[in-house]
Amino acid sequence: MFEQFKNDQTLISFHGDLNSSLITSLLHVIERKLEDQGSSVKAKKRVFNVLVESLQNLYHHASAAGDEMKKVAVAISGTKNEYYITTGNLVENSKVSLLEEKLEGVSGLDSNKLRDIYQEQLDQGALSKKGGAGLGIVDLARRSNGELKYKFVKVNEEFSFFTLKIKVID
Amino acid sequence: MEDIKIQGSPKTPTVDFNSETGVLLLKGRSIPENSIEFYKPLIDWIAEYSKHHNQKTEVNIQLEYFNTSSSKCILDVFKKLETLGDSVTINWYFEEDDEDMLEAGEDYDAIINIPFKMIEVEEI
Numbered sequence: 261m262f263e264q265f266k267n268d269q270t271l272i273s274f275h276g277d278l279n280s281s282l283i284t285s286l287l288h289v290i291e292r293k294l295e296d297q298g299s300s301v302k303a304k305k306r307v308f309n310v311l312v313e314s315l316q317n318l319y320h321h322a323s324a325a326g327d328e329m330k331k332v333a334v335a336i337s338g339t340k341n342e343y344y345i346t347t348g349n350l351v352e353n354s355k356v357s358l359l360e361e362k363l364e365g366v367s368g369l370d371s372n373k374l375r376d377i378y379q380e381q382l383d384q385g386a387l388s389k390k391g392g393a394g395l396g397i398v399d400l401a402r403r404s405n406g407e408l409k410y411k412f413v414k415v416n417e418e419f420s421f422f423t424l425k426i427k428v429i430d
Numbered sequence: 431m432e433d434i435k436i437q438g439s440p441k442t443p444t445v446d447f448n449s450e451t452g453v454l455l456l457k458g459r460s461i462p463e464n465s466i467e468f469y470k471p472l473i474d475w476i477a478e479y480s481k482h483h484n485q486k487t488e489v490n491i492q493l494e495y496f497n498t499s500s501s502k503c504i505l506d507v508f509k510k511l512e513t514l515g516d517s518v519t520i521n522w523y524f525e526e527d528d529e530d531m532l533e534a535g536e537d538y539d540a541i542i543n544i545p546f547k548m549i550e551v552e553e554i
Contacts, residue, residue, distance in 0.1 A: 280463055284440050287461075301527040305495065309530070312461050312497050319463060375537070382505055383541050395498035403530065 273335040278322055283315045290336055299340050303430040306403045307343045310426050311336065314347050317396050321349065329419070341430035350419040356412050359422070363410050366401040374402045400426055434475055442468055443493065447475055452484030456507075457492040457554070460500040469503035476510040483514050492523040493531070494554045501534075508542045523549045 271293045274286060290311055294304045311334075318332045333348040351359060366374060378398045385394045401408055407427040412420045431449050438444035438458035446455040454476075462468055489511060496504065511518050520542075522535035532548060539546040 283463070288440070301525060302529060305528055305530060308495060309497075312495065316461075316463055316497060316499070375533070379537050379540055382501060382537065385502070395501060399498050 269337040269339055271336045271338070273333070275331070275333045277330045278315065278319050278332050280319070283312075283319060286315065286334070287311060297340055299343075300430045303341045303343065303428065306428045307336065307338075307345065310345050310400060310403050310428055313396050313399055314345060314424065314426065318347055318349055321351075338428075343428045345426045345428065346423065348421060348423045350415065351412070351422040353414065353418060353420055356420050356422075360410075360412065362397050363408060363424075366398055367406065367408060369401070369406055371402065371405065374398060374406065378402060400424075404428055431475075431478055434472065445472060447472065447479075449479050449484070452487040454487065454489045455492070456490070456504075459494050460496040460504070462497075462499065465497070465499040465503045469500070469507065473503075473506055473510050476507065477513075480510070480513050483517070485517060487511070487514055487518045489518065489520045490523065491520060491535075492551075492554050494525070496534075505538065505541065508538060508544065512543055518544050520544050520546045521549055522546050523551055523554060525554050526550055526552055 272286065272290055274282075287308065291304075291308060294307060299307075315334065318334070322330045322332060329350045329352075331350070333346075335344075335346045337344050337346075366377070369377070378395060381395055381398060397408075404426045409425040409427075411423045413423075414420045433449055434445050434447040436442070436445040441459060441462045443456050443458040443460045446453075446457075448454070460468075491504075508520070511520070520538075522538070524531035524535060532550075535546060535548055
């Protein structure tokens with residue numbers, strides 16, 4: 261399942277256990293690569309932000325879970341002003357419907373609507389113990405102009421493989 | 431009271447809170463996995479400062495990146511600053527062409543009852 265994360269335009273692909281210092285390193289590498297590609301300020305910042313948010317989503321999720329779930333896959337591909345950030349990880353089957361609901365809730369919404377939801381959640385929501393603001397998915401949707409693609413594939417009685425593909429354009 | 435001076439790191443911003451001048455600076459990146467730990471002392475400092483604050487307080491936010499965990503804490507910083515009344519101004523800096531950062535400032539401006547000044551710069 262993890263092999264699908266590579267292609268010719270891949271800037272980075274990673275598969276393994278995620279920790280805080282690895283997140284720092286991955287961010288450092290992608291920043292350099294985007295600079296080398298000469299991408300626009302907007303595209304560069306969006307890719308970086310999307311990567312921060314999606315890696316930290318994976319990190320928070322994995323740190324609360326058992327060993328099988330600590331493995332994650334991430335790939336960033338694209339050229340100059342169009343990028344794809346793809347993440348993959350195992351999710352407990354019991355949590356799939358809630359996650360799916362959250363993703364469906366923001367899919368297809370225009371930027372004004374997403375902005376309203378973001379502002380409301382920012383003002384009303386409280387931070388979780390792990391520091392989650394409940395804003396991750398809305399933020400990702402905003403930065404991808406609502407272009408979030410996702411898939412859940414049932415692996416066994418316990419887990420499903422969750423893939424999230426985020427398109428970022430200039 | 432003691433001022434706060436923190437050197438920036440790859441995931442946390444430079445902080446310079448000066449009670450004497452009333453100038454507060456947050457600059458760089460704010461992308462820690464858990465931002466509460468980082469921001470709690472800053473919010474406590476503002477609470478203390480608010481007891482005998484300067485006639486004018488100028489807040490300079492010069493962030494290159496921040497994550498959603500920080501966004502909530504930054505809001506809490508602003509909410510604490512609201513308690514100072516109308517002596518506060520917030521200068522929200524954003525890099526040329528960084529529309530997302532400008533929008534982020536506008537998002538706070540919509541929620542917070544302090545005047546925001548949006549300032550475009552070439553580089554932060």
